Amino acid sequence: MKTVLMIPARYASTRYPGKPLAELRQKDGTVKTLIEMTWDAAQLVGGVDAIHVVTDDDRIRDVAQGFGASVLMTSPQAANGTERCAEALAQVDADLIVNLQGDAPLTPPWFVEALIERMRSDEAAQVATPVLRCDRQTYDMFVEDRKAGRVGGTCAVFDTNLHGLYFSKEVIPYIAPGKVPDPVPVFHHVGVYAYRPSALKAYVDWPEGVLEAREGLEQLRFMENGATVACVEVDARGRVFWELNNPEDVPRIEAVLGA
Template identity: 65%
Template sequence: MNVSIFIPARYASTRYPGKPLVPLTGADGAAKPLIQRSWEAACAVSGVTSVYVLTDDGRIADAARGFGADVLMTSEAARNGTERCAEALAQLDVEPDVVVNLQGDAPLTPSWFVEALIERMADWHVQMATPVLRCDPQTLENLVTDRREGRVGGTTAVMKTDGSAIYFSKEVLPHVGDLSNPPEVWHHVGVYAYRPDALRRYAGWDEGPLERAEGLEQLRFVENGAAVTCVPVDARGRVFWELNNPVDVDRIEAVLKKERIA
């Protein structure tokens, strides 16, 4: 398959302005901006034809070109990464079979997460897919702590028995009453794979009330009756966490050091 990874990045983040350019210090003591670490994570994925950073901001574009990334400029009208991916798709001379949206705030995304997603997309009946990760005790504690302290952090997924999504939320679902004996909670990994036609349909739908309330772009598929295939992945002992709030910088840098990621 011809697979393109798109990395949407915008400067004007509501929760964390300038987030793509926030420096993150690796195991060697050197700092790199968040967008570079996300791009390096994308470049480590096998079976990918091309990788692009998508942005509407010249500062991010200049930084990305500075470390060697290909950049596609998109409009300020894009309300989320999926809409930005739909805009970028229209700019390509050769349409890929699959577009992967790797969020620009997810530098800890292991390559095998994305590879599992690409493998699932080999089934041409799957129009859109996203990975989910069974929460380990530390990740679950982080999620619960964030909500108790009023922060919006990671996202959880609720699925049917066949793996199709019922709902995604920034709340911890199902409810966790006791961390010593919690229910099974699935952490949504901020990566999406789409068929080009699915991306175009998405761009033609209006934002729905659930998407608006949660601030989760994938809910537009759910609200319009489009199947979202959840792909369980194995962390293999690595902690997965996105950079959603300033407090996450220390969390991510700790993982970079532990995993000896320069």
């Protein structure tokens, strides 16, 4: 199964314009852009035949090519990373497409490898995405962000077969203050997807759904059209995982990096 990993990146983010080019200080004192850090993370994933940054922006293209990345250019019309990957599909030969979103440079390689394995072993799966049980620190950060009016990470709820029931930028399921159990029954959706080409082709033929528009979550379009999104529970193995969603997340990620 030929597997191609794509890193969709756009400059015109509503919440954080220019986010792929945000600079983060590394442990050794050097500075790297977010897109380069994500590219570095992608290099550690096993079972991948090719890796491409996928963008419509010349600034991102130039920076990515500057550190040696392969770049596929797409149109500005792509509304999200999944649509951008679907458009880039015409430029590659692949049996499986992995979307490693450019704002999650702390994604461990085994998260992505678990998706690839699931898609290779389950021919019925159309889409797969990882979910990670929140530790208390991450859960508290999610709640803190929502209280401050910021959008933090995305939460996932799923059935006993690990099929997605819903994804939300709210912290779900609700837990009353002071009654947070251990382990925390909240799962963080990790910004990675694996798709079969047929699922990507169908995706762009469907109009944006009501839930997708409300939440701003691209995976809900699959669910609104009856496609099963398989949730793959992964283990952080002690590693702190945090996405860069807002400028306030930069120091959080730098702290994880030991900068």
